[in-house]
Amino acid sequence: MEAAGSLGPGEPQPPGTAEGAAPMNRSGGETGSEAKSVGFVLVHAGAGYHSESKAKEYKQVCKKACQKAIEKLQAGVLAVDVVTAALIELEDSPFTNAGMGSNLNLSGDIECDASTMDGKSLNFGAVGALRVESSGSWVDVRSEQRGCWEGIKNPILVANKLLSEAQKGKLSAGRIPPCFLVGEGAYKWAVDHGIVPYPPDMMATSCGEHLVRTMLARECSVALQAEDAHQALLETMQKKFIRSPFLAHEDSVLGGVIVLRCCKCSLESESAINTQPLLVEFLWSHTTESMCVGYMSTQDGKAKTHISRLPPGAVAGQSLAIEGGVCRLRSPMT
Amino acid sequence: MEAAGSLGPGEPQPPGTAEGAAPMNRSGGETGSEAKSVGFVLVHAGAGYHSESKAKEYKQVCKKACQKAIEKLQAGVLAVDVVTAALIELEDSPFTNAGMGSNLNLSGDIECDASTMDGKSLNFGAVGALRVESSGSWVDVRSEQRGCWEGIKNPILVANKLLSEAQKGKLSAGRIPPCFLVGEGAYKWAVDHGIVPYPPDMMATSCGEHLVRTMLARECSVALQAEDAHQALLETMQKKFIRSPFLAHEDSVLGGVIVLRCCKCSLESESAINTQPLLVEFLWSHTTESMCVGYMSTQDGKAKTHISRLPPGAVAGQSLAIEGGVCRLRSPMT
Numbered sequence: 045m046e047a048a049g050s051l052g053p054g055e056p057q058p059p060g061t062a063e064g065a066a067p068m069n070r071s072g073g074e075t076g077s078e079a080k081s082v083g084f085v086l087v088h089a090g091a092g093y094h095s096e097s098k099a100k101e102y103k104q105v106c107k108k109a110c111q112k113a114i115e116k117l118q119a120g121v122l123a124v125d126v127v128t129a130a131l132i133e134l135e136d137s138p139f140t141n142a143g144m145g146s147n148l149n150l151s152g153d154i155e156c157d158a159s160t161m162d163g164k165s166l167n168f169g170a171v172g173a174l175r176v177e178s179s180g181s182w183v184d185v186r187s188e189q190r191g192c193w194e195g196i197k198n199p200i201l202v203a204n205k206l207l208s209e210a211q212k213g214k215l216s217a218g219r220i221p222p223c224f225l226v227g228e229g230a231y232k233w234a235v236d237h238g239i240v241p242y243p244p245d246m247m248a249t250s251c252g253e254h255l256v257r258t259m260l261a262r263e264c265s266v267a268l269q270a271e272d273a274h275q276a277l278l279e280t281m282q283k284k285f286i287r288s289p290f291l292a293h294e295d296s297v298l299g300g301v302i303v304l305r306c307c308k309c310s311l312e313s314e315s316a317i318n319t320q321p322l323l324v325e326f327l328w329s330h331t332t333e334s335m336c337v338g339y340m341s342t343q344d345g346k347a348k349t350h351i352s353r354l355p356p357g358a359v360a361g362q363s364l365a366i367e368g369g370v371c372r373l374r375s376p377m378t
Numbered sequence: 379m380e381a382a383g384s385l386g387p388g389e390p391q392p393p394g395t396a397e398g399a400a401p402m403n404r405s406g407g408e409t410g411s412e413a414k415s416v417g418f419v420l421v422h423a424g425a426g427y428h429s430e431s432k433a434k435e436y437k438q439v440c441k442k443a444c445q446k447a448i449e450k451l452q453a454g455v456l457a458v459d460v461v462t463a464a465l466i467e468l469e470d471s472p473f474t475n476a477g478m479g480s481n482l483n484l485s486g487d488i489e490c491d492a493s494t495m496d497g498k499s500l501n502f503g504a505v506g507a508l509r510v511e512s513s514g515s516w517v518d519v520r521s522e523q524r525g526c527w528e529g530i531k532n533p534i535l536v537a538n539k540l541l542s543e544a545q546k547g548k549l550s551a552g553r554i555p556p557c558f559l560v561g562e563g564a565y566k567w568a569v570d571h572g573i574v575p576y577p578p579d580m581m582a583t584s585c586g587e588h589l590v591r592t593m594l595a596r597e598c599s600v601a602l603q604a605e606d607a608h609q610a611l612l613e614t615m616q617k618k619f620i621r622s623p624f625l626a627h628e629d630s631v632l633g634g635v636i637v638l639r640c641c642k643c644s645l646e647s648e649s650a651i652n653t654q655p656l657l658v659e660f661l662w663s664h665t666t667e668s669m670c671v672g673y674m675s676t677q678d679g680k681a682k683t684h685i686s687r688l689p690p691g692a693v694a695g696q697s698l699a700i701e702g703g704v705c706r707l708r709s710p711m712t
Binding site: 172213224226227228229253257262289 | 554596
């Protein structure tokens with residue numbers, strides 16, 4: 045499970061948490077190379093176990109995802125589309141358990157979930173059990189034509205398309221547009237909406253069940269209304285995850301989360317020169333052995349990457365690591 | 379979307395809410411006709427619009443579901459299995475939008491979701507987009523054998539089976555058992571676990587999207603930790619549903635919920651005679667034109683049914699109705 049959160053300028057954002065893809069607005073400028081946008085992106089390549097021998101590859105894919113996202117932010121692309129661009133890098137890597145690098149299901153096929161959310165409208169798009177790669181084949185009953193199942197290379201593209209279609213409002217006869225599609229229906233909807241299927245030719249965790257049962261992303265999002273983000277995240281991971289009543293029978297609770305929070309600072313001196321700096325707090329926390337993250341702002345020349353590990357002696361599934369930082373973004377002159 | 383909640387005796391239950399199927403424990407006695415169990419069941423046959431002309435049919439199916447549930451409770455059946463029995467009645471009715479009576483999807487097939495939860499372990503089982511009835515056909519690539527897709531008549535049976543399998547603990551190699559399966563994978567899992575598919579031969583809402591976006595059942599469950607259930611439900615429906623920020627752009631927010639809450643009373647006089655009465659609060663609330671409910675306790679000879687309607691002049695999607703009652707259950711002598 046991989047995720048990215050990104051913040052563009054505009055109004056203050058609700059806390060963006062993952063796993064899942066977090067929200068944002070149109071960046072300040074017009075689309076095009078002239079646009080001067082500010083923003084910040086935070087991605088992770090899974091909470092689990094990252095061996096030292098492959099550390100370079102994990103960091104490399106996070107770096108690439110951040111750089112792709114910042115390019116898009118600087119080009120004035122919508123924040124949800126920025127997150128999608130970052131996630132495509134993660135889905136396309138054979139080192140991450142998403143898209144092409146995913147674990148196989150019991151039938152030996154790859155089926156993926158993906159979701160994205162817009163922090164302003166609170167709309168979301170989600171797909172489940174979407175076929176990425178299948179070993180199976182088909183026969184058309186009428187034409188007797190045979191073939192192999194095609195897959196959708198990037199499930200996040202379908203989630204993003206569901207979100208953008210939902211933002212357009214109701215369908216005919218007052219029908220509510222779909223926000224969560226699964227399986228064959230998701231595949232058909234994607235193809236009907238212009239997403240090109242991919243012939244099978246590719247290959248390659250954390251505990252998704254624990255995240256789902258505890259609704260960890262939502263709990264973090266609620267907790268981060270509080271003033272002290274670090275303290276709020278620490279308490280949430282302890283009380284709502286490790287000691288969650290929903291996981292009372294588990295002796296090992298495994299997962300991780302990334303958080304982005306943003307607020308406007310209004311210091312006297314700065315309002316005088318008509319800029320409004322944005323303060324971005326970024327945090328990650330995990331109960332797994334390790335978690336690989338990357339982050340970058342529009343002010344940075346390159347992405348920073350890091351593999352966070354539990355402190356020595358800490359037991360995975362019972363202890364947690366929490367780290368992060370703060371970044372100050374200067375808005376472009378308006 | 380139909381739902382049932384049931385309470386058996388034993389320890390006090392967490393508030394059970396729906397849409398979805400609410401939890402419970404093994405009833406007091408041994409399985410068998412001798413068992414003297416107490417309990418209560420509350421079902422609904424959808425929040426939407428129930429015409430006067432079909433009122434009798436809606437009430438009839440609620441009545442049948444309640445009576446089936448109470449029979450099971452009296453026989454000492456597990457509460458999750460009691461709820462399943464009630465929901466099978468609702469799924470089998472052509473008047474309810476569940477199972478055989480469901481709305482068709484865009485392809486003209488019936489695909490259903492179903493879920494159930496155990497209030498004690500907080501485990502759940504859920505299926506999505508499970509094929510109930512399909513107009514399609516298949517060809518086996520190797521044998522050239524042809525046929526029609528079979529469906530699963532009762533999706534709730536699959537959800538219940540997922541729950542009961544999950545209660546058994548981990549699978550081989552420490553794998554976490556599935557709690558939520560969709561589409562073809564859900565179908566295959568069901569058949570592999572002994573649920574008999576059904577050849578296609580049958581036929582026939584509220585706003586599921588609004589319930590999902592606001593996580594209404596969860597919000598109600600959290601709110602009902604408060605003392606005054608009626609007030610807590612009223613406020614939740616107003617603040618977390620009709621005025622939810624997740625539905626800010628909707629001018630009509632449609633849905634309904636049923637709630638069961640249970641506590642032990644310990645009056646002096648009663649503890650003296652060694653019985654411990656259970657106080658069951660049951661409530662329903664909806665923003666749709668109407669909602670059809672049924673309820674029954676093990677002390678009743680027959681089920682009560684009712685179609686709740688918005689007050690005159692109230693606008694569906696912007697106003698709500700809230701009703702309910704209290705039932706006092708006497709535990710059998712111990």
